[in-house]
Amino acid sequence: MKSSADTLHVGATASLTGPYSIQGRYMQDGYELFCKKLNAQGGVRGRQVKLTTYDDRSDPLGCAALYERLICEDEVDVLLGPYGSSLTEAAADVTEKYGKVMLAATAGVSSIWEKGRRFIFMVLAPSRPQRRACSVLPRTTDFAAWRSFMTTQ
Structure with a gap:
């Protein structure tokens, strides 16, 4: 059509x-x-x-x-x-x-x-930052640092 x-x-x-x-x-x-x-x-x-x-x-x-x-x-x-x-x-x-x-x-x-x-x-976030983020998340509870990390990727 x-x-x-x-x-x-x-x-x-x-x-x-x-x-x-x-x-x-x-x-x-x-x-x-x-x-x-x-x-x-x-x-x-x-x-x-x-x-x-x-x-x-x-x-x-x-x-x-x-x-x-x-x-x-x-x-x-x-x-x-x-x-x-x-x-x-x-x-x-x-x-x-x-x-x-x-x-x-x-x-x-x-x-x-x-x-x-x-x-x-x-639409999706690139997988490279996702992998890096997933490797960092379990090691930190500093959510301000986490938020900063995610906004710079």
Whole structure:
């Protein structure tokens, strides 16, 4: 389905099969609920949201091909990221190539954002500071220091 003046076409892949299938199904359910709630509230700037998803089979190469399909054939307006960092890394190369915005809801590896990409937006905190924070937390009860640590990462 191509976009129209009254429809905002959102595209994504989800790992419905393969090693990430449990998390991928939860993610797709979340994306569908998100679109349903937006539409119940009048859509986005009056445009109803149409979600198109494909099963990326937990495979980075297949995932990249599907993001190219979403952009070139389905002509989506915006993209939601796949499950996990490895698949997001593959999809991000495609979204950068075509200048399409992708909201990455489940990727946390810092390297994705250290490549100077301009069209990917992160939801999770990068995993490197999370790991460092988790290693520090059990050793301190100085919450002022903890707060300072978290705001400087």
